[in-house]
Amino acid sequence: AQSVAQPEDQVNVAEGNPLTVKCTYSVSGNPYLFWYVQYPNRGLQFLLKYITGDNLVKGSYGFEAEFNKSQTSFHLKKPSALVSDSALYFCAVRDSEYGNKLVFGAGTILRVKS
Amino acid sequence: GAGVSQSPRYKVAKRGQDVALRCDPISGHVSLFWYQQALGQGPEFLTYFQNEAQLDKSGLPSDRFFAERPEGSVSTLKIQRTQQEDSAVYLCASSPTTGPNSPLHFGNGTRLTVT
Incomplete structure (x- = not known):
């Protein structure tokens, strides 16, 4: 079955600096990878996905993520962080061998300080 | 625009009571998912519907949990x-297709507190 690891509970970055939120995954088949963001007392909002093709995918709010098959990673990045990016970020994966179940990591809190 | 709507937003129940949580998915969305999110954790899969058929209920933690989409x-x-x-937040999500590359659209959840 599929699984996701987000090794950092929290990432702190200064406004204007680049940010990276790490994610690694495990699947039996081909991975379908997603990033979601959650603000307090709200549901999850879709940011971006990797299905196939170009390893660098671009998403909402200036975020991008890089798929690395050999390292089984899908790290979220942004060139210049904003204070408003502060939130809880979840990486998620679907395994082509296991249908529609989307499995989430434990989440990483991003704090951007001005 | 209309998103996924969940009600009630908050529910307090005494131990032993039965509760029912409602999800209104985006109109026309074929797939519907329920997740359970404990405090400080990621969402955990509970069950999946394709139209009215419950195709996966492997995440339901016990036979006290039941979902339907008649x-x-x-x-x-x-x-x-x-x-x-x-006690947790129960999230509902829907997607327009059954394909694995379709992102889920989440509601704001129902926060259940059992006292």
């Missing part, structure tokens, strides 16, 4: 004889 639109998650460990 007409392929609105879904209800029912928890019988609630226990304190059931």
Whole structure:
């Protein structure tokens, strides 16, 4: 079955600096990878996905993520962080061998300080 | 625009009571998912519907949990004889297709507190 690891509970970055939120995954088949963001007392909002093709995918709010098959990673990045990016970020994966179940990591809190 | 709507937003139940949580997915969305999110954790999969058919219920933690989607639109998650460990946020999500590359659209959740 599929699984996701987000090794950092929290990432702190200064406004204007680049940010990276790490994610690694495990699947039996081909991975379908997603990033979601959650603000307090709200549901999850879709940011971006990797299905196939170009390893660098671009998403909402200036975020991008890089798929690395050999390292089984899908790290979220942004060139210049904003204070408003502060939130809880979840990486998620679907395994082509296991249908529609989307499995989430434990989440990483991003704090951007001005 | 209309998103996924969940009600009630907050629910407090005494231990042993039954609760019913409602989800109105985006109109026309074929797939519907329920997730349980404990405090400080990621969402955990509970069950999946394709139209009215419940195709995967492997995540339901016990036989006290039951979900239905009788007409392929609105879904209800029912928890019988609630226990304190059931306290969590219950998230509903829908997607327009059954394909694995389709992102999920989430509601704001129902926060269940069992006292």
